[in-house]
Amino acid sequence: MQAKKFLTGLSAAAMAVKMADVDVITSFPIRPYTGVMMVLSQMVANGELDAEFIHADGEHAQLSIAGAASAAGSRTFTGSSGVGVTFAMENYSPISGGRYPVQMLIADRTLDPPGDFGSEHTDALGCRDQGWLMGWAETPQEVFDNTLMFYRIGEDPRVRLPQFNCHDGYFVSHIPGEVQIPEQSQVDEFLPPYKPVNPLDPQNPVGHGPQIYSDQGPALEAMRANAMMASMPVIEEVVDDFGRIFGRKYPPFVEEYMTEDADFVFFISGAHAHTARYAVRHLREKGAKVGLVKIRFIRPWPTDDIAESLSKFNAVGVVETNTSFGIARGGGILGPEVCASLYDASQRPLIASFMAGLGGEAITLDDFYFMAKKLSNIAESGRLEKAVYWMGFEE
Amino acid sequence: MGKVQEITVWASGVVQDKEARDVAQCLAAAAAKEGKFVQGFDNYVDLPDRVNVPVRKYARISDSEIEEKYLYENYNPEIVILVEPTLVKGINVLRGMKGGGCLIVNTGRSPEEILKFIPDKKPLKKVACVDAMGICPKAVIDFSGSEGAADAAGVGIGIGAVLAGAAAKVSGCVNIDSLMAVVTNAEAARRAFEEVVIKQL
Amino acid sequence: MRDYTVKIPKEKLLPEAGIVKSPLPNSEQPDMITGGWRILRPVIDKEKCTMCKTCWIFCPDGSIEITENEVRVNLKYCKGCGICANVCPVGAIDRVPELDFDDVPVRLEKLF
Numbered sequence: 253m254q255a256k257k258f259l260t261g262l263s264a265a266a267m268a269v270k271m272a273d274v275d276v277i278t279s280f281p282i283r284p285y286t287g288v289m290m291v292l293s294q295m296v297a298n299g300e301l302d303a304e305f306i307h308a309d310g311e312h313a314q315l316s317i318a319g320a321a322s323a324a325g326s327r328t329f330t331g332s333s334g335v336g337v338t339f340a341m342e343n344y345s346p347i348s349g350g351r352y353p354v355q356m357l358i359a360d361r362t363l364d365p366p367g368d369f370g371s372e373h374t375d376a377l378g379c380r381d382q383g384w385l386m387g388w389a390e391t392p393q394e395v396f397d398n399t400l401m402f403y404r405i406g407e408d409p410r411v412r413l414p415q416f417n418c419h420d421g422y423f424v425s426h427i428p429g430e431v432q433i434p435e436q437s438q439v440d441e442f443l444p445p446y447k448p449v450n451p452l453d454p455q456n457p458v459g460h461g462p463q464i465y466s467d468q469g470p471a472l473e474a475m476r477a478n479a480m481m482a483s484m485p486v487i488e489e490v491v492d493d494f495g496r497i498f499g500r501k502y503p504p505f506v507e508e509y510m511t512e513d514a515d516f517v518f519f520i521s522g523a524h525a526h527t528a529r530y531a532v533r534h535l536r537e538k539g540a541k542v543g544l545v546k547i548r549f550i551r552p553w554p555t556d557d558i559a560e561s562l563s564k565f566n567a568v569g570v571v572e573t574n575t576s577f578g579i580a581r582g583g584g585i586l587g588p589e590v591c592a593s594l595y596d597a598s599q600r601p602l603i604a605s606f607m608a609g610l611g612g613e614a615i616t617l618d619d620f621y622f623m624a625k626k627l628s629n630i631a632e633s634g635r636l637e638k639a640v641y642w643m644g645f646e647e
Numbered sequence: 648m649g650k651v652q653e654i655t656v657w658a659s660g661v662v663q664d665k666e667a668r669d670v671a672q673c674l675a676a677a678a679a680k681e682g683k684f685v686q687g688f689d690n691y692v693d694l695p696d697r698v699n700v701p702v703r704k705y706a707r708i709s710d711s712e713i714e715e716k717y718l719y720e721n722y723n724p725e726i727v728i729l730v731e732p733t734l735v736k737g738i739n740v741l742r743g744m745k746g747g748g749c750l751i752v753n754t755g756r757s758p759e760e761i762l763k764f765i766p767d768k769k770p771l772k773k774v775a776c777v778d779a780m781g782i783c784p785k786a787v788i789d790f791s792g793s794e795g796a797a798d799a800a801g802v803g804i805g806i807g808a809v810l811a812g813a814a815a816k817v818s819g820c821v822n823i824d825s826l827m828a829v830v831t832n833a834e835a836a837r838r839a840f841e842e843v844v845i846k847q848l
Numbered sequence: 849m850r851d852y853t854v855k856i857p858k859e860k861l862l863p864e865a866g867i868v869k870s871p872l873p874n875s876e877q878p879d880m881i882t883g884g885w886r887i888l889r890p891v892i893d894k895e896k897c898t899m900c901k902t903c904w905i906f907c908p909d910g911s912i913e914i915t916e917n918e919v920r921v922n923l924k925y926c927k928g929c930g931i932c933a934n935v936c937p938v939g940a941i942d943r944v945p946e947l948d949f950d951d952v953p954v955r956l957e958k959l960f
Contacts, residue, residue, distance in 0.1 A: 258676065258687075262795040283695070287795035294791065294799055366866040369691065423717045426795040427688045523717065530714040582852040614717040642854045659887065692960070699927070700885055701959055733946045737884025738956045756947065764952065 254432040254498070261424040264392040264431045265331075265357050265417070266291035268399035270301045271439040275326035275446075278306045280314045282336040283369055284421035285359035289331070311336040315343035315356070322352035322414075323460055325451030327403065330354060333421055334361030337375040341382075347414050348383030349476060350460055353406035353446070354414040355399070356384075359425040360522075362611055370612010371420040373522060373574040377550065377585045383476055385415040385483060386551040388522040392429040395419050397500060400443055404490050407446050411483045416551075420523035420573075422612065434498055442497045480552050487549065505554035506561050510536060511543030516567035516601075516627040519590060521547045524571065524608070524615045531620030542624050550586075558593040567631035568601045569623050573609035583607065583640040602630050608643040619643050649711030652820060653721035656704040656810075657740055658730035660696030665789045665800065667730045669807030671704035673836075674814060676802075676829040677821040678708040686713055690720065694794060701734055708820055726818045728810050729753060730779075736764040744770035749817050751843070753779040753810055758846035768848060777813040777843040779806035783835040803830030812836030813843040882909075883954035886928035888943035890921050896940035903932035903941060923953035 259267065266288050269277070277296070279289040295301040304321070308314035311332050318330040332340060337358055347354055358376045362368040373388070380386055385406060389395040395417070402415040419425060450458050464472070488504045495501030510532050511517055518528050525546045535542045545561055545568075547554070562568050572584025580588045583605030594600045606623050609615045622643070630636055654674055658667035668689060675687030690703040705721045707713055723743045732754035734740055741750065748770050752761050755778040762774055780786065785805035792798030803811065808830045815821050816839070823840045827833035892903075897919055904912040904919065911926040912919060921932075933941040 258679065259797070260688075260795040263797040266797070284691075284795065287793075290791065290794065290796035294796075422691045422719075426691060427686060427716065526716060527714065530712075582850070614715070614719065616715060616718075639850075640852070645854055645856050645860065699887060703959070731887065733887045734884075736946060736952060737886065737954055738959060742958055754947075760947070763950065764947075 254434045257431050257433055258428045259392050259431045260287065260426055260428045261389070261392040261395040261419050262287035262359065262426070263291055264396040265399050266295065267431075267433060268396045269329050270295055271434075271436060272327065272400060272403055272443055273445075274301070274303050274329045276304045276306065276318070276321035276328045278308050278314045278318045278321070278328070278330045280308045280311050280332070280336065282311070282333045282361075284361060284425050285331045285333040285357060287425065288357055311340040312342065315340040315347065318354045318356075319343055319347040319350065319352050322347070322354045323350060323452050325446070325448035325453070327407070327446040328352070328354045329357070331357035331359070333359045334375050335364050338363065338378060341379065344379050344382035344384060346461060349472070351412040351449070351479070352414060353403070353412055355402055355406065356414065356416050357399070358416055358418040359421040360418060361421045368611055369421065371423055371523070371573070372610060372612065373418070374576070374585070376416050376418045377574050379416070380551055380585075383413065383480060384551065385413055385480075385549070386418060387416075387549040389417070389419040389424060390523055390525050390546070392424060393431045395424060396431050396433075397494065397498070397502070400439060401490055401494055404443050405483055405486050408483075408486045409447070409449065411479055411486050412449065413479055413483065423523035432498075432500075438497050442494060484552055484554070502548065505547065505549050505557045507546040507548065508561060509544040509546070511545065511564070513541060514543030514565055515541040516569065516624075516631040517543040517545050517562070517565050518569050518571055518620065518623065519545050519547070519562070519586070520571040521550065521586070522573065524573065527615055527617060528571070528620055531617050531624070534617070535621065535624050540624055540628060542627070553589055553593070555593045558590065559597045562590065562594060562601055563597045563599040565601045567627045568603050569627045570603060570605045571609075571615070571623070572605050572607050575607075575610065581605070581639050602634070602636050604630060604636060604638075605640045606643055607640065613644070615643070622646070649709050651707050651709040651713055652726070653724045654706040654708070654726040654728070654814070654820065655721045655724040655740075656706075656728045656730060657734045657738075658702055658704070659698075660693070660700040660702045661698040662788055663730045663786060664696050664702055665787050665792060665798070666805055666807040666810075667702060667704045668792055668798070669803050669805070670728055670730065670810045670814070671706040673803045673807065673811040673826060673830050674821055675706040675708070677811075677815070677825040680825040680828060681821065684709045684712050686716060689793070692719070696793075701731070701738060724748065726751070726814060726820060728814050730806065730810060732756070732761070735761055741765065741767070741770055746770050747772045749773040749775065751775045751777070751810065751814050751817050753777060753806060755781065758844060762846075771848050773817055773845055773847055775813060775817040775843050775845040777809060777839050779809040779839070782809045782838050782842065783832060801831045803836070804832050808832040808835040809839040812839030816840045816843050817845055879960050881924060881954055881956065882927050883924045884956040886926055886946055888928045888930060889923070889946050889949060890926065890928070890930070890932050891942045891944050892919055892921065893940045893942070894918065896938050898938055900937060902935050902937060906931050906935045
């Protein structure tokens with residue numbers, strides 16, 4: 253019997269971490285993700301969760317300890333936000349290359365300067381090349397579910413890669429939503445204990461992270477690439493199993509909403525998909541042929557699923573809540589990846605980027621109506637007026 | 648999107664932060680029990696709170712799904728609850744209130760004394776006062792529920808329960824039975840429901 | 849070549865990188881007028897006050913003003929922390945609920 257509770261994204265994550273029986277937790281405070289460590293430290297202190305709780309002296313140390321703990325064979329949890337994520341940057345590649353399935357909870361926060369607690373996805377997206385799985389949760393329920401699913405996917409012997417479990421700071425981390433908490437037996441059935449391969453162990457000594465000659469490089473990199481791509485069929489298996497055990501069936505990579513005969517769609521990831529769905533509903537009531545495509549995994553990027561989905565439409569509006577100054581086509585990070593996915597497709601929609609929600613501003617229904625109007629013109633005229641729109645600065 | 652009833656709770660930072668959060672959470676939870684669509688959350692930029700610097704907590708109640716969930720503030724509150732009465736003087740706590748709203752103040756003073764400090768009374772229909780410490784002498788200071796973490800001290804154990812009960816009576820936003828079911832100190836909520844002094848304007 | 853410039857309307861422009869002159873002499877930040885936060889107002893009893901300046905030294909806010917013949921609290925900024933009342937060697941300062949006073953030194957339209 254699943255109990256229904258009203259939890260914030262952070263409390264939901266902590267609940268999932270407890271039920272996953274994590275072995276090592278490393279923490280360092282930064283707003284807005286700190287709440288998850290507040291709850292976890294309380295659980296460890298009063299015996300609800302049997303885990304080592306290590307408070308590091310900075311995010312760099314936090315990740316370094318987490319990687320080492322995972323290398324020794326423990327199920328490890330850590331997290332950060334904003335500039336904390338970038339401070340730990342040095343550790344991401346060694347952890348993924350060492351094949352340590354650490355899970356890092358990222359509650360997004362705009363990168364400095366200036367100091368802004370609002371949510372932008374750049375902090376996590378800036379680390380997308382490091383070899384970690386990466387996906388966004390839209391609601392506290394998804395945060396809970398992703399925490400369990402990511403461990404299962406990341407620890408799978410065919411994958412063994414660390415994971416960024418991302419969600420928007422404040423919108424999902426601090427605003428409560430309904431979360432179904434399953435029975436412990438269901439979690440145990442879904443998530444078996446972590447079986448490390450070649451852990452650091454005095455009884456069976458191994459050497460991790462050696463120095464190599466450059467001619468050994470290509471093979472190691474190719475093997476890591478294979479592991480990342482091997483996660484794709486694993487993701488499909490895991491969401492099926494998740495649906496079977498918990499009753500919530502997620503699409504593995506791409507979620508479509510009201511796209512049946514859509515002319516143009518919003519392409520989005522994260523919390524704002526919630527508002528976007530209502531905007532689509534209202535626009536449909538007024539006769540617009542609009543839909544929504546939500547992407548669940550940024551890494552591995554589901555190239556074929558995206559191509560198959562988006563090539564059906566005449567125009568795609570990529571909603572970018574991130575910045576990448578000087579990137580190709582001048583928009584955000586998702587735009588070029590969408591374009592690349594469609595490069596080989598026989599049918600290609602026109603693609604426009606909408607820089608929205610920057611600084612953590614809420615994207616309102618009116619903002620989506622504006623985007624829909626522009627996309628409608630693009631779809632109808634068959635021409636792009638311009639490739640990038642900055643919401644708030646357009647007439 | 649249907650109409651959303653906005654409730655704003657004002658309090659002094661740190662010393663009343665938990666109680667203010669409890670008021671908003673109890674009202675939201677009670678409305679959820681009645682089948683309404685709700686949100687209950689803290690003002691993001693007021694946290695981390697500083698001692699005696701005003702903080703705001705919000706609740707939203709609606710008969711239909713709340714579509715714009717991510718707005719940072721309640722820009723048009725219908726119900727304003729003051730855990731710290733002095734804030735009625737130094738800050739325009741009724742800012743954005745459109746009309747027919749109510750103000751509930753934690754004080755032993757009379758509604759007339761409070762009204763003295765409100766220059767523009769037009770948006771208000773009712774002003775109510777309740778001496779929360781008199782009903783339940785507990786203003787709990789606890790940080791476990793702050794910043795998205797889970798409250799470990801118990802929701803509605805002190806003056807928060809009292810003010811939620813008073814707000815339920817004055818505004819009718821939730822039934823007292825639903826409120827008593829979600830609040831730890833149900834007796835305090837019930838007493839406030841009966842003893843709150845209301846002045847119609 | 850493509851024009852990537854974002855056209856920002858004048859009223860939305862901010863100083864570059866958010867850099868401002870600081871401190872600005874003889875200026876006031878309307879969002880930072882803190883007197884509205886005060887719950888207990890310090891009241892100085894002129895009979896008892898010896899003009900020793902201890903309260904002025906200890907006020908963390910610089911909200912105590914001294915002239916030739918009186919010590920005065922700047923009610924626009926005083927946050928009511930009570931340190932002055934605590935350190936006064938002759939007990940000349942009382943902390944009185946702000947709501948007891950009819951005058952309104954500060955009323956903020958909004959918080960920040």
